[in-house]
Amino acid sequence: MKLSNTTRLILGVASLSLIATFFVPLWQIMLWAPQYPEGLEMKIWHNNLSGSIDIINGLNHYIGMKHISVEMFPEFGYIGWLIGFLMLVGLAAAVFGSGRILFFFTLLSYVYGFAALYDFWSWGYDYGHNLDPNAAIKVPDMSYQPPLIGYKNLLNFTSYSGPDTGAWIIIVACLLATVLWWWEFFKNRKIQRSRTGLTAVVIAVFTATTFTACTPAPEPIRYGEDNCFFCKMTLTDKRYGAELVTQKGKVYKFDDLNCLVNFLKTGEVTPENTAFTLATDFKTGQLIDVQQGFFLSNEALKSPMRADIACFTDQAHRNAFKCELFGGGEMNWQEVKAGF
8 A cells, every 4th residue: 555645744744753752751640638739740751750759759658669760660771762663663654655564653553552551550550569568657458559541549649640741742643643544545445446446437338339339230310410421411301311231330321212222232332241221211200121111102202312202110101191192102122222
């Protein structure tokens, strides 16, 4: 999955923002009590502790808790390296535009987060449960484990534990990477679907075009637009049009049976290469096979090129129109061809 330029830019900035975690605290623990209304705080950095450490150690000494110092946190020796590695992975994803590296960066962020929470919980459990048996103050069955996240009452103290500025930077970078990865994933899947759909459309069009090109079929005559192939006149009278379609699907249009018959005589299209020979039904304007047509010849018809022959779908229509004209010559297709 190739990342977009926008994603790469945002990811690069988010990765570089992790530099700030070396200069701000990652975690904080706060304590409040009646004698300390302003609160006591302990800030945990990537390699150090700060805040009211001495006062907290003095209070904890009475209940037998261990002395808090930098030395009791071996994690300080490698947290900086872990953050640096995470930052490099994010920058690599941005530079190379790799979706796989972005996924690894996102996964690594979550692994860091859960590992850090478990490590802090383990430290808090040991710190709050393994008490000095010779402590001045002993409360049976009482432990002093600080909260993992949130608030907790310990004797007359209210304690709070939660992310500080550095942890929030990592959290935001992690969530941002998650959003970017899913956005790229769905965007690329949509593009892939569009490409697949486009391929299917192209295949369908190609198949339809090929099928259409290989299968000859009549074509409606566009009166007022199409020209007669033989006399080059524009087709205007919907009662007399004719058409010939070859086996390869080429369509020839004519404005009169006169033009159609004379074109057939040229031999340009042989009977073997002819798929359809059609004439227009005088009543409906629909094209019908000339072999099935019933023809009537009468000078009163006055067709465009003076063939003066009308074609009918059935014999009853021809007979009815013959009565209207008071006569006329009845013909079949063979007689029509022989008459010109």
